[in-house]
Amino acid sequence: MRFAFLLALAVWAAPGQASLLEVVTTSADLRSLVAAVGGDRVKVESLALPEHDPHAIELKPAQLAALRRAALVVRVGLDHEPWLARLKTDGMVLDASRGVHLLQTQTPRLRVERKAHSHAFGNTHYWLDPRNAWPITASIVEALSRLAPAERAVFEMNRARFLQRLEPKIAEWTQRLAPLRGAKAVVIHDSWAYFAERFGLAIVAAAESTPGVPPSPAELSKLFARMREAGVKLVIADPHSNPALVRQIAEKTGARPVTLLPSGLDYIALFDENATRLSR
């Protein structure tokens, strides 16, 4: 009898005792996904704003404190955040790339020879395929449930609700981008592989094959010639692409330059915006 009473007390007291799980993510997109899964059970903060260069973040003291305090750190993984290696956290670290089918995973040596994107373990921009929200949110549910086992059902439900919202959106984006299916595009920086794979764009080349190294005259002239020959009508730039280079490619080849956002505060709004920019 006394045991049953204690049990009842525990069950009654549990929601009140459960303080918010503090989560820190390295990118705004992951923050959006953690917030979708964690709902009102988590307090989540991103170390980088969407406008920040995720490869080079300079942390502020309050962020460092949040990182120390966090029960869970969610990161993009691979070698997307080299600065994170030197930071200590007592919490659990979730590499969100686990469970994601990665692209461009040839060995680093091959990559160097081909001058592909400089990441060593595969292209890291996997969140730009909205289908990858499934494995990413699944990992987040697992991690959060390990920290708060009693809340697993809530997390599962939140995730299902979010994915239910996402599913028709993907159909909508696919439909809006259907005219571009199979269209050849040149990117400035090799960060759109996943996005292109999902929505059927054919990326034929990256203008700046090594980030930070301007293309040589021969590379540029070959690019222009091939773009004209193949009738490439689309150049995809990032917000931080060299505007002079984008302008030059557009002028010399007649291709339409579109700046897509690689990161956003709201995961679904990010794709809405990119779909709008592309289909404009």
Added chain:
Amino acid sequence: MIELLAWPLVAALVLTGMHAWLGLHVLARGVVFVDLALAQVAALGIMVALLYGFPVQSDAAYWHALAFAIAGAVLFAAARAAEASINQEAVIGIVYAVSAALGVLALDRAPQGAEHIKQLLIGSLLTVTPGEVVELALLYGFIGLAHWLVRRPLVEVSFHPLLAGARRRSIFFWDVVFYGSFALVVTSSVRIAGVLLVFSYLIVPAAIAGLFSPSLATRLALAWALGAAVTVAGFLASWGWDLPTGPAIVAVFGMATALAVIARASLRTLAMWGCGIAALAGLLLVAAPQVEQPWLPEAMFLSGDELEMRAETLQSVDAASTELARLRELEQDVRWGRETMTDEKQERLRQYLAGRSEILAGERLVLKALSEAARERQRYIVGLPLLALASAALGLLFSARARSGRR
């Protein structure tokens, strides 16, 4: 290709014209890093404009940059007046560091501009537009004309400050004129060519010309000729060897400096440097044979079997490289739609390329192991005598110099 390089080349020649002249002043004043500091101050101005919500490429951002750079120029002019209490070069360094740090603080509040600012300091000569070149030429033409009209006080204040003082010229006023026009030039040129290239155009031609003539007019003519020659050589290198243009020009500037110094050096100095480098190479070979030494012939130190293996591997590396290059070209053609290939065939090609590249890398490892074996054998046979002979020669040269010095 030519149409791609024509305007950048003109832009670089325009840069040469203005910067060689300013460089002579900068060297005479001993303020070598003033352009880096002013470029950083201008970048800070753009970041402040960003904080107020103006986009990076707006006119407002440009005027902010210019206003900040001119404020920096006035500060440098004032620093010269206070030189007795604080070194002007120190002020320039401090301004550089502080404005770079303030820039980071500003970016923390307005991160959307970070990459653009970085780009601004890196520049991109290759993407310059005809309109920009014309604007640059007009601006520099105007500044050059103004400098020509007031050349006497400007030259005196830069090159003979004591004389200027004796003639009761207002050094502060002429410094403001000099640094102000300098700020105007740097704000425009860094946007196009980036700090590295602008620094090279400013300092290298003037410094090399200084090695050959004491007369200002001759030095200016030499600096112009040299800057133009290096520019053309840099463009040719970039074109011929497929290199990014800006860094290629800076590298040629470095080479030109080395050649000029060698040309001016005495035979004895050259011999001393040669012996020193040879002794160092010998020491390196003895102490750390694993370090690459591309100048050493390795074939002499390999056995018959090893030589055979080396020849075979070299041949197969060569064949594999050619084949890989051909297949990669094919893969590119498929990507661009010049060739058609079924998905399955494409995947097979990809797998084959991956496998073949790994084998090629393995063959390169064999070559590396062979040259390591050769260097291990050369370690004492070549390294020790080289070290001993070169050190002895170096010692002899030093003592000969000491003796001739005493005489």
